[in-house]
Amino acid sequence: MISRKTRKLDHVRYALELADTYAATSGFEDLFLVHNALPELNDDAIDCSCVFMGKRLRAPLMINAITGGHTRLVEINQGLARAAAATGIAMAVGSQQAALDDPLVRHTFTVAREENPDGLLLANLSAQCSVDEALQAVEMICADGIQLHLNVNQELAMHEGDTDFRGVRDNIERLVKSLPVPVVVKEVGFGMAREVVVALYQAGVRYVDVSGWGGTNFAAIEGKRGGKGGAFLERWGIPTAISLLEALSTGLPVTIIASGGLRTPLDMALALAAGASLTAIAGPFLKELVEKGWDGLVCYINDLISGLRQVMMLTGAGDLAALARKPLVVTGFTAEWLKRRGVDVDVYARR
Numbered sequence: 001m002i003s004r005k006t007r008k009l010d011h012v013r014y015a016l017e018l019a020d021t022y023a024a025t026s027g028f029e030d031l032f033l034v035h036n037a038l039p040e041l042n043d044d045a046i047d048c049s050c051v052f053m054g055k056r057l058r059a060p061l062m063i064n065a066i067t068g069g070h071t072r073l074v075e076i077n078q079g080l081a082r083a084a085a086a087t088g089i090a091m092a093v094g095s096q097q098a099a100l101d102d103p104l105v106r107h108t109f110t111v112a113r114e115e116n117p118d119g120l121l122l123a124n125l126s127a128q129c130s131v132d133e134a135l136q137a138v139e140m141i142c143a144d145g146i147q148l149h150l151n152v153n154q155e156l157a158m159h160e161g162d163t164d165f166r167g168v169r170d171n172i173e174r175l176v177k178s179l180p181v182p183v184v185v186k187e188v189g190f191g192m193a194r195e196v197v198v199a200l201y202q203a204g205v206r207y208v209d210v211s212g213w214g215g216t217n218f219a220a221i222e223g224k225r226g227g228k229g230g231a232f233l234e235r236w237g238i239p240t241a242i243s244l245l246e247a248l249s250t251g252l253p254v255t256i257i258a259s260g261g262l263r264t265p266l267d268m269a270l271a272l273a274a275g276a277s278l279t280a281i282a283g284p285f286l287k288e289l290v291e292k293g294w295d296g297l298v299c300y301i302n303d304l305i306s307g308l309r310q311v312m313m314l315t316g317a318g319d320l321a322a323l324a325r326k327p328l329v330v331t332g333f334t335a336e337w338l339k340r341r342g343v344d345v346d347v348y349a350r351r
């Protein structure tokens with residue numbers, strides 16, 4: 001039997017090994033903001049800060065759920081949290097199930113709160129967890145909210161993965177009703193269709209991270225671990241740009257987080273212009289931290305934020321609300337998919 005703790009080490013190892021090998025794209029190459037040669041803005045006045053779950057962030061960016069749960073991983077959460085504190089962005093820890101099973105590894109998660117006492121920090125567990133487990137996860141790191149992950153494709157690809165996914169929707173409804181903090185339901189890199197977003201809304205969920213296809217690929221990572229899935233599972237999923245536009249097309253009052261294969265300030269700006277309230281990145285932040293240390297990660301995050309400000313200048317957007325009103329042209333495969341799904345993407349280009 002492979003222990004959960006060993007699996008956590010494998011995930012980090014193979015995520016790093018595979019990081020630059022994915023040929024997939026998250027679909028943002030099909031989206032274009034329109035260049036504004038007359039922005040009439042001074043760089044000093046561009047404001048990309050935002051308030052998320054009641055806390056001010058320097059930029060709409062989060063270090064998405066990555067890890068914890070093995071003593072060898074404490075330095076990773078320490079470095080990620082230090083970088084989040086230094087740059088004023090949000091952070092989520094990886095699944096805390098290992099610490100619920102074994103209190104000896106709690107410190108691999110609590111270190112994130114110790115390093116960033118005032119920052120926006122999210123807990124993380126499977127959407128199949130119990131109310132008591134979710135309460136313990138939140139309390140463990142004084143979390144501002146909790147992410148519940150949906151990971152069907154990963155479980156199917158995983159050697160020791162689950163195969164019974166009944167009752168998850170009702171469980172989420174119970175969790176949302178019982179927890180004292182906001183609940184984010186997230187994928188882990190395979191995206192969500194609009195029907196799923198509607199079902200989650202009906203279950204009471206008001207925060208969704210689409211975490212689409214095109215970045216870190218957990219079917220490939222589980223394949224490296226000797227998984228039981230076919231290689232086709234690696235090609236299964238909804239590219240992030242499509243998933244994001246599907247989610248937004250519901251028109252529901254749900255706060256949407258864009259993640260999965262976001263790699264550049266332009267990807268971030270495109271997601272925010274489409275209507276995402278926050279962007280999130282996992283794999284590249286892990287790689288930067290392991291290769292260059294926490295201060296290297298701080299430089300990387302600061303470069304993303306200054307790049308976002310440059311795109312805002314190039315569109316003439318002085319703040320994030322203005323960016324979300326700028327014309328956005330959706331082309332190619334993404335436009336084709338959305339048209340066939342009955343989503344009118346031309347409204348973005350005409351605004």
Ligand SMILES: Cc1cc2nc3c(=O)[nH]c(=O)nc-3n(C[C@H](O)[C@H](O)[C@H](O)COP(=O)(O)O)c2cc1C
Pocket residue numbers: 011012015064065066067093094095124147148149186187188189211214215216259260261262280281282283284286
């Ligand atoms: C090493 C590693 C471990 C991860 N573990 C978790 C996890 O425990 N819980 C979770 O919800 N997502 C987890 N994820 C998924 C990320 O939060 C994110 O949804 C996914 O990696 C897509 O984003 P990216 O392309 O920017 O990496 C993990 C990602 C990585 C790279």
